[in-house]
Amino acid sequence: MGCGVTKQNQKQIKKAMRAALLIQRWYRQYVARLEMRRRCTWNIFQSMEYAGEQNQIKLYKFFSYLMDHFTPASSERNLIAHIFRENEVCRDAEWERYFNYKNIEVPEFYSGPHLNFPLTATNATELVEAFRTKQQLHSRYVLQLLVETWKLLRILPNINHVSTCHSKEITICGDLHGHLEDLLLVFYKNGLPSMETPYVFNGDFVDRGKNSMEILLILFAFLLVYPNDVHLNRGNHEDHIVNLRYGFTKEVLGKYRVHGKKILKLLQKIYSWLPLASVIDQKVLILHGGISDTTDLDIIAKVDRHRVRHLWPGKQRMLISLALFLQVVDMLWSDPMPIDGCVPNEVRGGGCYWGPDITREVLEKHNLQLLIRSHECKQEGYEFCHNRKVLTIFSASNYYEVGSNRGAYIRLGPDLVPHLIQYQASRSTRDLTLRQRYGVGRTERSALRALREQLFAHKSDLISAFQEFDPEQTGLISLNHWATAMESVLQLGLPWRMLRSQLVNHTQDGKLNYQSWFKELAIMEPNTQLAHTNLLETLYKHHSNLETIFRIIDTDNSGLISFEEFRQTWRLLSSHLQIDISDEAISDLAQSIDFNKDGSIDINEFMEAFRLVDRTQQERSNSTLSGVHPHLLQSEHPTKTLLVSASPHFV
Amino acid sequence: MAEDRENAEAIISEVHKKISDAFDVFDHERNKTVDVREIGTIIRSLGCFPTEGELQEFITEIEEEEATGYIRFERFLPTMTKLLMERKFRPIPEDLLLQAFEVLDQEKKGHLGTEELTKYMTQDGEPFTQEEMEEMLSAAADPDKNVIFYKDFVSMLTVDDK
Numbered sequence: 045m046g047c048g049v050t051k052q053n054q055k056q057i058k059k060a061m062r063a064a065l066l067i068q069r070w071y072r073q074y075v076a077r078l079e080m081r082r083r084c085t086w087n088i089f090q091s092m093e094y095a096g097e098q099n100q101i102k103l104y105k106f107f108s109y110l111m112d113h114f115t116p117a118s119s120e121r122n123l124i125a126h127i128f129r130e131n132e133v134c135r136d137a138e139w140e141r142y143f144n145y146k147n148i149e150v151p152e153f154y155s156g157p158h159l160n161f162p163l164t165a166t167n168a169t170e171l172v173e174a175f176r177t178k179q180q181l182h183s184r185y186v187l188q189l190l191v192e193t194w195k196l197l198r199i200l201p202n203i204n205h206v207s208t209c210h211s212k213e214i215t216i217c218g219d220l221h222g223h224l225e226d227l228l229l230v231f232y233k234n235g236l237p238s239m240e241t242p243y244v245f246n247g248d249f250v251d252r253g254k255n256s257m258e259i260l261l262i263l264f265a266f267l268l269v270y271p272n273d274v275h276l277n278r279g280n281h282e283d284h285i286v287n288l289r290y291g292f293t294k295e296v297l298g299k300y301r302v303h304g305k306k307i308l309k310l311l312q313k314i315y316s317w318l319p320l321a322s323v324i325d326q327k328v329l330i331l332h333g334g335i336s337d338t339t340d341l342d343i344i345a346k347v348d349r350h351r352v353r354h355l356w357p358g359k360q361r362m363l364i365s366l367a368l369f370l371q372v373v374d375m376l377w378s379d380p381m382p383i384d385g386c387v388p389n390e391v392r393g394g395g396c397y398w399g400p401d402i403t404r405e406v407l408e409k410h411n412l413q414l415l416i417r418s419h420e421c422k423q424e425g426y427e428f429c430h431n432r433k434v435l436t437i438f439s440a441s442n443y444y445e446v447g448s449n450r451g452a453y454i455r456l457g458p459d460l461v462p463h464l465i466q467y468q469a470s471r472s473t474r475d476l477t478l479r480q481r482y483g484v485g486r487t488e489r490s491a492l493r494a495l496r497e498q499l500f501a502h503k504s505d506l507i508s509a510f511q512e513f514d515p516e517q518t519g520l521i522s523l524n525h526w527a528t529a530m531e532s533v534l535q536l537g538l539p540w541r542m543l544r545s546q547l548v549n550h551t552q553d554g555k556l557n558y559q560s561w562f563k564e565l566a567i568m569e570p571n572t573q574l575a576h577t578n579l580l581e582t583l584y585k586h587h588s589n590l591e592t593i594f595r596i597i598d599t600d601n602s603g604l605i606s607f608e609e610f611r612q613t614w615r616l617l618s619s620h621l622q623i624d625i626s627d628e629a630i631s632d633l634a635q636s637i638d639f640n641k642d643g644s645i646d647i648n649e650f651m652e653a654f655r656l657v658d659r660t661q662q663e664r665s666n667s668t669l670s671g672v673h674p675h676l677l678q679s680e681h682p683t684k685t686l687l688v689s690a691s692p693h694f695v
Numbered sequence: 696m697a698e699d700r701e702n703a704e705a706i707i708s709e710v711h712k713k714i715s716d717a718f719d720v721f722d723h724e725r726n727k728t729v730d731v732r733e734i735g736t737i738i739r740s741l742g743c744f745p746t747e748g749e750l751q752e753f754i755t756e757i758e759e760e761e762a763t764g765y766i767r768f769e770r771f772l773p774t775m776t777k778l779l780m781e782r783k784f785r786p787i788p789e790d791l792l793l794q795a796f797e798v799l800d801q802e803k804k805g806h807l808g809t810e811e812l813t814k815y816m817t818q819d820g821e822p823f824t825q826e827e828m829e830e831m832l833s834a835a836a837d838p839d840k841n842v843i844f845y846k847d848f849v850s851m852l853t854v855d856d857k
Contacts, residue, residue, distance in 0.1 A: 056801075063795035065820035069744050070787045072829060074852055076739030372746040524709050527716075539716035542740075554852045 081488060084542050086423060088491040089444035091536040092498070093378050094391050096588065100289055101393030103589050106620040138651020142266050142308050145187035148303070150661060158183045159265075161192060166266040169236060175258040176228055179216075183303040186261065190310045193264040196271060197317035202349050203341065204275040204322040206244065208458045216244045216454040218389045218418035218426075218437035219279065222253025222292070225469040226441055226451050227262065233465065234453065237266040238276045246418045246437065247332030249374070251290035253440065257299060261313075278318035279332040280376045280394070280419070284308065284634055285354045294648075297601055305601045316350040323412075327460055330416040332379035334434075335406050337386040338371055338394045347372065379420060380429050380436075400430040407433060413460065425452025425466045432441060441468045445490040492546055498534060499547075501585040503562060505533045510558040520555040523548070582623065587651065594647045604644045607634045705778065714775050717741050718768055726770040731758065734766055744787055745776060747821040753778075789853050796845035806842040 054468060063667045150158070157174040159167055159181075171181070181189075215234055220227055235241040243248040245263055250256035265276045280286065287293045287308075295305040296311075321331040321344065329341075351364040376394025381387075403415060415434045420427075421443045427436045441451035447468075477519040500508065509529035513521045521529070526548070527540035548556060549564060583590070593613050598605055605613070614630045634645065717740055721733040729737065735750050745753065759768040799815055800807055809832055816823045816831065823831070835848045 060815065061819045063747065063798035064815045066787060066792065067799075067822065068816065068820050069746055071827075072735070073739045073744050075827075075830070076736040079736045080717070080720065088703055127854065184735040254843050382726070455779075480766035522703075523711065527712070539720050541713045541716040542720060 069555055080542065081088050084490045084539060085491040086444075086494055087538055088536075088543075089448060090421075091622075094493055095390055095536060100286075100592070100629055103592060103620065104285070105372055105393075106604075113646045134367070139313070139481050140191065143191055145184050146180075147186075148184035148187065150182050152182050155655075156180055156181055156182055157185070157552070159189060161188060163189075163192075163268045165238070165266055165269050168262070168269050171265050172228070172231065172262055174235065175224060175255070175262065175322060180299060181258075181261055183300050183307065186257075186300070187303065188309055189261060189264055189268075189312065190307065190314060192268055192315065194310065196268060197314060197319075198350075200317075201345065202320050202347060204244070204277075204319050205326070206242065206275060206322055206324045207282060207327055208456070209291055210241055210461075212240065213242060213244050213455050213457040216246060216330060216416060216437060216456060218246050218439040218451075218453070219248035219421070219443075220259050221244070221281070221440045221443065222246055222256035222259060222295070222393055222455075223249055223440040223451075223469065224253070224255035224258050226439055226467075229441075229467050229469050230439065230453055231450075233467065233693070234455075237270055239270060239273050242270075242273035242275075244275045244277065244330055246322075246330055246416070247277045248281045249276075249279070250292040251281045251287060254295060256289075256292045266560055275322045276318055277322055277330060277332055278376060280317065280670065282315040282579050283317055284312045284315065285528050288595045289588060293595055293601075297603060308601070309552060311354070313350075316353055320344060320347075320349055320372060321347060323460075324456060327412055327455065328414045329407075329410070329412050332417060333373050333374070333376045333395050333419045334380060334398055335402060335415065336371075336374040336378055336398055336400050337405075339369070339406050342374070343368070343409050344371060359591065377419075380417075380434050382429070400433070401436070403430040403433050414462070416454065421449060422452075423449045425450040426454075426464050431684075435462055437464075445487045446470075447487040451643060488546075495543075495547070497584075498536075499565060500541060501581060502533055503581055506530070507558065507562075514558075519557055519559060520552060521558060523551065526556050526558070557626050582625070585619065586617060589620075591618060591647065591651055594650075598647065603645065603647050606644050607631075610634045610645050707780075710776055711772065712802055714779070715768070718771060722768075728765040729771075731762075731764055731766050734771075738775065738778070741775070741779065742786065743772055744785070757825065789849060792849050792853075795845060798850065800845070805846070806844045809836050809841050809843065812843055 140691070155168055156179040157167075159171070167391065169627055174181070206214060215230075217227075217230060228534060237243045243266075249259050249263060253259075267276060281290065281292075285295070293308060296308055300307055321329060321341075323329055323341075330379060347368050348364060349372065352369060374395045377389060377392050379389060379392070379395070379397055380403070381397040384401040386396050386398050386402050388396050389395045405414065407415065413433075415430075416437060417434065418437055418439075420436055420438065421440070422436055422438050424440055425441065428434065429436070435454070437450045437452060437454055438449075439453055443449055450466045450468045452464050452466045455462075455465065506529065509532060510521050511517070512524070513525040515527060523541075523544060527544065530540045531538070548561065550557075550561075590613065593616060594605055597609050597613060611627070611630055614625060619624050717737050718727075718729060721729040721737060723729075731754060734754055735745075738745060738750065738753065753774065755768070757766055757774050759765075759767070759770075771801070796807070799812070812831070812835075813828055815826075817828055830845075834852070835843045835845075837844065
């Protein structure tokens with residue numbers, strides 16, 4: 045009897061082991077596929093971000109070309125000349141009169157925060173709390189705060205020298221990009237800036253996120269209260285031309301309709317007076333972008349930094365030598381690369397790619413041991429490279445989309461060993477599910493949606509490329525050819541064969557019917573008033589450029605441009621892109637987008653017409669609801685990570 | 696005959712491109728190398744289901760003589776191609792997976808307790824790390840009742856899998 049039971053047990057044990065092994069094998073495969081999808085999603089976002097940056101560079105280079113080659117009488121040149129104008133002809137005193145806030149009255153019914161100058165710590169804390177509860181600071185206080193900030197920045201040196209004496213630990217934050225929730229999270233975890241809690245903020249405070257203004261106001265407030273313990277470095281987005289494209293200009297004009305223009309002008313000055321770098325204990329260098337083979341801190345220390353207005357490459361009438369200008373640009377635009385050397389940064393159009401040998405040289409030259417920089421989004425919020433001599437720190441979590449990446453900040457004590465703290469901002473309090481941790485689901489859908497929009501924008505070119513593989517006009521091509529054509533047209537460097545299953549649903553005998561594939565992409569066409577099909581595609585492809593040009597032309601920042609200005613914009617754009625659009629087509633277009641029928645075009649409304657509605661999103665959410673056990677249904681709302689808790693309160 | 700050869704070449708060429716795309720996703724430095732720790736992810740995402748042991752064998756075969764921590768594409772490609780062409784690791788059908796869970800569910804309850812599953816996963820077969828276990832539980836376990844309805848778990852995850 046004893047033997048039989050044992051044998052039975054043994055058999056059961058063996059079976060259980062085999063079963064466990066099977067489950068483990070399968071589960072590990074599942075996780076690996078999720079990880080691959082996460083990486084692909086990431087690659088999509090990054091390559092599209094860089095493609096956008098390239099677009100901007102091309103546009104700006106085109107403007108520079110215009111400035112240099114057209115006669116002064118040319119109307120096109122006049123449209124854009126003002127952005128190149130060096131207008132420091134007035135003295136500071138005159139500017140202070142222009143920015144006079146004293147005449148601005150704060151109405152009785154204003155329920156937002158009130159500021160008293162000189163600012164106190166209480167003021168700053170109250171400001172943070174006010175923004176956390178979504179209040180807006182009145183334009184009078186905004187201007188006052190900015191004027192005080194401007195005055196202070198003018199007396200700061202190019203390089204902040206910070207020390208960890210008195211056993212202070214210094215906190216270093218990277219790009220924030222208008223993500224107020226991330227800044228609040230950092231303050232919650234780490235404490236508000238104070239004499240005991242000094243901070244360095246490493247640039248790119250604005251653009252992309254929707255609370256760039258609030259972030260600036262908070263940082264400036266603490267700078268004014270604790271000028272020896274709060275240090276700001278300029279980033280490449282602290283540049284009014286970049287702001288035109290990436291959202292900050294729009295944010296300010298939207299929030300401050302009456303005084304927005306003045307605020308933007310004042311910010312331009314503040315940007316140019318922001319320090320360029322910080323050095324801790326003369327051993328750790330912190331700057332936004334990076335270095336190059338010409339970086340020399342002794343020279344940087346003496347440069348007239350405020351003469352570098354917009355940090356964009358290209359010819360400008362300069363009040364600073366080219367060599368010095370380029371050194372500053374390098375500091376704010378460069379990226380590290382794994383191989384030795386120093387080459388121009390073609391992707392960004394400014395700064396360079398620098399290698400580990402350059403890091404060694406520059407650190408040695410100045411007796412430094414570590415370089416901390418930001419400028420690049422990292423999935424974990426930070427990344428070491430160059431033998432751990434360079435540390436990238438990025439503080440805007442969910443930068444591309446909810447779930448795309450974590451944010452991080454650094455704590456540095458007298459031992460100068462960086463301690464990293466990660467986080468991810470979120471809205472609810474459940475634990476992140478497995479799928480959400482991998483950014484599958486919402487993040488992935490968002491990336492794929494963005495990618496499908498690119499497909500739509502390049503439809504004609506793609507169809508032509510497909511047709512080249514289909515000489516007999518069968519309407520079908522192999523999937524191999526599909527992948528090759530996609531890359532040759534879009535040039536995004538994406539792994540198309542890995543993405544194929546997400547983009548192509550139906551095949552006939554392993555071949556793709558490309559015309560019906562486009563229909564299947566189910567991208568609803570925008571506002572049917574924009575009915576000219578070819579024009580529509582062109583419009584969509586270049587809508588970011590269009591918006592940028594609009595905002596440049598709209599000199600009084602009213603958000604409206606006239607028909608004539610619209611026509612001129614098109615002429616500019618079509619000569620930049622070397623495409624042919626008839627005047628008639630443009631006039632028709634202008635008429636049809638005069639939504640208010642008052643002879644002018646509202647820029648925001650025009651841009652709204654381009655938001656493509658994604659039908660597949662609705663279809664997909666219907667299908668995930670069916671066939672899944674209700675208590676296993678993963679909500680797509682962002683959730684708490686293991687690291688952080690929900691929105692904090694400040695006293 | 697020639698046509699067959701052409702087809703075979705086309706198939707191999709397509710397989711090569713597939714492998715190359717998957718490899719590139721993890722080639723962060725753009726120099727045709729990947730961190731050895733990512734090899735498992737790459738192989739699995741190409742459709743293979745190796746055990747940890749089989750994975751280790753594969754890595755040993757393609758590693759440099761002096762382990763650098765990196766795997767080069769030139770060594771990865773031929774071995775991986777062979778793997779895919781031989782279809783060496785076949786996918787696990789859903790019903791087999793379900794049976795495996797049923798084996799563990801000795802009392803035939805229709806569900807497994809979190810402690811029960813944890814014991815099996817972290818002690819038997821090729822044990823999970825604590826991190827892997829936590830991850831699986833976050834996906835599989837009913838948060839209120841602390842049990843895993845494995846039938847739903849299996850179908851949820853296979854619906855997901857394209």
